[in-house]
Amino acid sequence: MFIARVRGNVVTTQKVETMVGRKMLVVEPVCLDEKATKLVPTAKSFVAVDFLGAGTADLVLVTQGSSSRMTTQTERAPVDCVIIGIIDSIHADATQVYRKSGG
Amino acid sequence: MFIARVRGNVVTTQKVETMVGRKMLVVEPVCLDEKATKLVPTAKSFVAVDFLGAGTADLVLVTQGSSSRMTTQTERAPVDCVIIGIIDSIHADATQVYRKSGG
């Protein structure tokens, strides 16, 4: 899995039938910096299925590949990227690197 | 999944039998820039199966790996990259980053 920040959303009208009604979010993977004190953006973009209610700027946990079909909502769907958790906090050593606002 | 722009098409005569009759498009992944206001090209190329009728310059949603076989059209085919949607629009924060022309 990887940690990603929600950046936006994608709208498609013409699509594979099994994709109708799915919320598709643009997410950007983030990485711990060298000292493990903050998260740095990677400038990459993925599109992930969301059924947990993630919002813009949230940090989320993303699963890729065939494992992204291992949820009730995505079973047998042509998806290779799904949000499996909304992150509350990340700790590295004694430092709290991230805490969800309002969480 | 990832967002990609359709760049061209590939013609093959000599091929695996199950690939006969499939439309193969060259697509280039694109990423949101740092401010989430525009899409930037990545200079990478993939070849994706298309059965939705995508055209040159369209932005499309692409699934990779075993999940690309999870459509009626690609089941059990030796394909690892398929277009599952033609993108109408992409929003990031309050900005409309992309809108399909004529859409």
Added chain:
Amino acid sequence: MFIARVRGNVVTTQKVETMVGRKMLVVEPVCLDEKATKLVPTAKSFVAVDFLGAGTADLVLVTQGSSSRMTTQTERAPVDCVIIGIIDSIHADATQVYRKSGG
């Protein structure tokens, strides 16, 4: 899938039994340049199974991962990269980017 140029071949005597008799080619992925007028090398190397008769300098279409086992010749083999087509031509916009010599 990706577009690749055949660069060479690999010979192995000591190998997994199900790999005996397979032709293994070294291929280099190529990408469309920014203006979509020519193909540029990536300097990466993969080894792909070939049963279509591809030759040195040919451009081929390559499938990766579990999908590379979706041919009669590679079913249940420990291969993750296979040539599924020999490319005749590639077009981008109105430009013919590639045409197989003698094709």
Added chain:
Amino acid sequence: MFIARVRGNVVTTQKVETMVGRKMLVVEPVCLDEKATKLVPTAKSFVAVDFLGAGTADLVLVTQGSSSRMTTQTERAPVDCVIIGIIDSIHADATQVYRKSGG
């Protein structure tokens, strides 16, 4: 598989039900340097499931993709990254590149 160093941990309250109770660690892949005498960090971050009791700064062996579901603990879970071993030592040529402290 790849070698990674444990950097931190991730807490998620809102998540896919099958992820409840799993320990999720942030790990950073490391690589052998040119002379094979030391390990160098890659600045990348992955999140891996841990059920072996790995601790911060440990070097671990990480499996990705569908193979990460091939343990009793992760079978059918939407996970694509799991720790399958805590590394005691790494040797390259005649050099001991790493030895677990207290090991």
Added chain:
Amino acid sequence: MFIARVRGNVVTTQKVETMVGRKMLVVEPVCLDEKATKLVPTAKSFVAVDFLGAGTADLVLVTQGSSSRMTTQTERAPVDCVIIGIIDSIHADATQVYRKSGG
């Protein structure tokens, strides 16, 4: 698949039970250079299961992902990287790029 050079080995005591007794080698992918006359290192490291008896400095053929479970020795194991051949020679154009010493 990719071509890699064996660099070292990894020892783990605490591990998933199905990993007991497996030989784990650190391998570095190598690529053909622009002129296809020599192999260049990539500075990346993977850990691959070996049951063919590969030794330090050998060039090996490596399969990744679910395909690495398609051998009798790795079936249903949580491994995503396995050595399927020890390379005797690599040819590119009329050049012999590599020949195993003593081979």
